[in-house]
Amino acid sequence: MQTAVFSELFPLFQSASPETLDWLLSIAVEHEYPADRAVLMEDAWGNAVYFVESGWVKVRRHAGDEVVTLAILGRGDFFGEMAILDESPRSTDVVALSSVKLLSISAQRFIQTLFKDSQLHHRMLQLMVRRLRQTNFRFQLAHQAPAIKLANTLVFLGETYGQSSSQGTEIFNIPTKDLADAASISVDEATKIMEKLESKGWIKIDAANQALYLVNMKQLAHLAGRI
DSSP: OOHHHHHHHOGGGTTSOHHHHHHHHHHOEEEEEOTTOEEEOTTOBOOEEEEEEESOEEEEEEETTEEEEEEEEOTTOEEOHHHHHTTOBOSSEEEESSOEEEEEEEHHHHHHHHHHOHHHHHHHHHHHHHHHHHHHHHHHTTTSOHHHHHHHHHHHHHHHHOEEETTEEEEEOOOHHHHHHHHTSOHHHHHHHHHHHHHHTSEEEEGGGTEEEEOOHHHHHHHHTOO
16 A cells, blocks of 8 residues: 555544654554454453455443444444553454444554654544543433434434445445444434434435435434534
């Protein structure tokens, strides 16, 4: 992978120096996982940061006998950074939703790189703060109607990871349980809302190709209260 492609693919590295990009590319290790394969396990000590080259993963936490999906990540995002920054066991699992390609950089080398490149360090902080703001935004939606919560989740996934297509913004056809967890609503609520959105023509589900098309992003954003 060329440094320009590497920088464009991963927002974290867009402000990194050319020397940093060359170094990271030289030490990155590529991994491939099939759908449903665990990539990281809860309580395992963090030894690397992972970057999503292609595909989709879910971040989940065990709550008693239940497993709750906290977030869904797609191409260009990263995970595993918290465990290496505070040198503690991982607090969540990461599981492949689709077949996925990942790049990993060892904890020690990644920390060294952060110290050497102040721009990368600053960009890392910015993206972590953005995640915190997104979490806070989810809390603000706690008392909103389920349709508003789900619309916000769909719009966020579309804006963050979606790919433009002739049928609309394409994202992965996320399982209803994971989508419901991410939106903090019940599976029944998510099922009914998705059926209604599809009947309105705002979304289109192509189960055979594991694709979900956000056909009318403007209406979805309006429902989410973003415009």
